[in-house]
Amino acid sequence: MQSLGSIRRDFSPWNDPAAKPYIVFDQVTKKFGDFTAVNNLSLSIYEREFFALLGASGCGKSTLLRMLAGFEEPTSGRILLDGQDLRGIPPYRRPVNMMFQSYALFPHMTVEANIAFGLKQEGMESSKIADRVAEMLRLVKLEQFAKRKPHQLSGGQRQRVALARSVAKRPKVLLLDEPLGALDKKLREETQFELMDLQQKLGLTFVVVTHDQEEAMTMADRIAILDKGEVMQVATPAEIYEAPGSRFVANFVGNVNMFEGMVTARDASGVSINSESGIAIRTENAGDAQSGAKVAYAVRPEKIKVSSRPPMDTANNAAEGEIYDIAYLGDMTVYYVRLANGLVVKAASLNSARLTDDPLTWNDRAWISFKPDSGVVLTR
C-alpha cells in the first residue's frame, strides 16, 4: 500500500464517519470592533487527538484558543465541548486548562503551590492534593525543585512547572499557547517528544497553537492551517506537506517550487500542463483540474533531481538551466537552478554519501527533472 508519510495506524477518528467529534467550532465568528479575528470558522477535534492550530501571527489561532478557554466569547456561532454548548460558561467553570505562552507562573508561590493552585480551587482534600502534586512533580522530573519560587528556575524548568500545573486538574482538554516558543532550539526538540509522550500517557486531548511549522509537523496528529481567521486546510502533517490543498498551504509549509500554467489535456492517467517556465509537465496527481484551467504545479525541492547529465526523458518534467547558487547544509545541498525564462528552481539533494561523482558548481549547466507523481496540481 502506498501512503503519504508516517501515520499513527490505530488513530484516525476523523476518517471514521461514526466517530463523534469532541470539540466542535460551528460557524464561529469573532470580531474585535471592526477587525474580524475569526471568520465563520468550523472545525472538529476528536478525543485524545493532538491538534495543532498553525498560522502566522494575527491569523486568529490564539483567539480560537482563548474562546475555547473562555477568555473571549464568539460574536456568533457555537463552540461545543463533548456535546455541551460553552456559551456563557466562565473560564473557571470550563473543564479545559491552558498552558500560557508566558507560562504565567504565580511569582509569589513555590513550584508546589503553583501546581496545587487549581486543585485547591476544586476543594480537594489536602492529603490528596499533596499526592497529586508529588505525582505531577515526578511526571515533569522536578521533584527536587518543589520548594523553589519561579524566579529561581531556568526557562526549561519554568515550562515544566507550567505544564504540570495545567495538567494537574486532569482537564478534558489541554490548551497550549506556543508551548515551546520561549525555549532554545535544542531544548525545544527534546520537549516536543516529552509533550507527545505526556499526551499519550495521560490520554488527554491537546490543542496547541503555534507559528512554528516544524513543531506542528512533529507533534500533531492533525494540523489546521489558518489565515486571516479562516481555515485553509485541516489534515495530517504528511497530507499537508505532500498534498497541500492550495497555493497558500503549499507555500506556507516547507519549501516549494511553484510552476504556474494551464492544463492542456486531461485523460485517465493524468493531466498535461503547459507551464510558464517552459517545462511541459505531465502528472498523475491531477486533482479536480479540468482542461483549460489555470493551475499551479507544486513540487518540493527534495523531489527534484539535479544532474549535469540530461535525464532519460527530456520532453516532459525536465529542463536545462544554470546553477545560480548553492547552499551546502551538511545533511543536504540545495541547488538554485535558473531556467531559460529566469525562473529559479530549488532542488535539494540528500548528501547520503560523503563523496559525489557528479560535482556541480556555480554557473555549471545542469538539468532538473522530476517524476510524474512528484508534485500536486493546485487549482486554488
Add this chain to the structure above:
Amino acid sequence: MNASLSRFNIVSIVLGFAFLYLPIVLLIIFSFNESRLVTVWGGFSTKWYVAMFQNQGLMDAAWVTARVAFISATVATVLGTMAALALTRYTRFRGRILFSGMVFAPLVMPEVITGLSLLLLFVSMGLDRGFLTVTLAHITFTMCFVAVVVQSRLITFDRSLEEAAMDLGATPVKTFFQVTLPVILPAIISGWMLAFTLSLDDLVIASFTSGPGATTLPMKIYSQVRLGVTPEINAVCTLLIAVVTVGVIAAAVVNKRREVQRQRDEQAAQRG
C-alpha cells in the same frame, strides 16, 4: 569614563550636600543645646528631650497626627488602589479621561486651594472642624499619590497571571485576593507609606480643615515657632528626622538584600 573624582566633582558634591543637609545638621546640633537661646551654644544637654516628653500639648498633637496619618493612609490606599485598578483595567468606560484627569489633578493642585475648597465643603455640610474633617481632607489629597504608585505597577502587571488563575478554577474574587493582590502588594505598601508621610508632615491642608482638639504636630510646631523657636521644637524635629531616616534606611537595606538574593537565585537557576 574616568572613575576618579575630579576636583570639580568633589566641590559640587560637597556644595550640594551642604545645601541639602546643613540646615538639618544645625537643627540637630541645637536640639542638644543647654542654652534657652536657640542660636547661642551653651553646652551639651538632653534636657529639651525630657521637656518635650513632659509637654502635654506636643504629645497630644503627636498622637493626633499619628492617628490621622494611619487612618487616612489606610483609607486612601484602599480608594487609590481601586481607582488605579479602574483606570488600568477598564480602559474604555465612558468618561475615563475625565476620571483619570480628576484623580491626578490634586497632585498639581496648590495645597492652599485644596485646603480652602475642603474647608468650604465642610462648612456648607455643617461638619464641625476636628479630627474627622482633617482625616477626610488627608484621604482626599493622599489618595491620588497612592493611585499613581499602584497604577504604575499595574501597567507592567502580566494579565495572563489572572487568566491562569481563572483557568485553574478561581473565581474573579478569589483571583484578585490570591493572585493580583499579593503580586501588587509591594506597590500598595509603598503607596501607603507615601500617604502616611504626606499626612504626617502636612501643614497647609491641616490648618484649613482641622479644628480645636485636633491640632496636628506640624500645626503645633508652627504655632510654637511663631512664639519663638525653642530647643524643645528642635528636639521634636530631630526625633522626627530620626524616625524617617531609620525608616528609609531600613526600606533600602531590605530592598537591596532582596535584589541581591534574587540575582543570586537567578544565576543559580541559569547554571541548572
